[in-house]
Amino acid sequence: MEYSIVQIIQAMLAPGIMISACGLLILGMNNKYSIVVNRIRLLNDENRKIHHMENKLDDEVKRESNIRVQIDKLNERVKIVKNAVFAYSVGVACFIISSLFIGINLYTNSINVEFLSLAFFLCGMIIVFVGVVFGAQESLKGYKIVRIEVEELV
Numbered sequence: 001m002e003y004s005i006v007q008i009i010q011a012m013l014a015p016g017i018m019i020s021a022c023g024l025l026i027l028g029m030n031n032k033y034s035i036v037v038n039r040i041r042l043l044n045d046e047n048r049k050i051h052h053m054e055n056k057l058d059d060e061v062k063r064e065s066n067i068r069v070q071i072d073k074l075n076e077r078v079k080i081v082k083n084a085v086f087a088y089s090v091g092v093a094c095f096i097i098s099s100l101f102i103g104i105n106l107y108t109n110s111i112n113v114e115f116l117s118l119a120f121f122l123c124g125m126i127i128v129f130v131g132v133v134f135g136a137q138e139s140l141k142g143y144k145i146v147r148i149e150v151e152e153l154v
Contacts, residue, residue, distance in 0.1 A: 015099040087131030094124030
């Protein structure tokens, strides 16, 4: 089967668009990662200051306990963000391999290569979906952590 240049470009464009979309998702998750890590550092610093106080008031004891809970939850959140970034990265790898198989198919016209390009593209889509699930899970965790902070004020 002979392909026109337009068909070739169209076939290779879908994985390219997904690579770009995953790049944006990774960028957003890396930003969340930085924010969470920074928050952990700030809470650790605050916790050290309270921990070294000699005469702690009840509020400071409660705050110290609250900080420990938040740090534990933030550690869970960092793991979820890591999983999301890893899933998006593996998805990008699948889309790149899919695009390569599309290019190889131009020279071989092999049904096996067509199947592999489709299989890697679909795997990439499934893996990106897994990353989106991790992203949603991370958002819920973030909300719960904020609730812990707000409940302390009440």
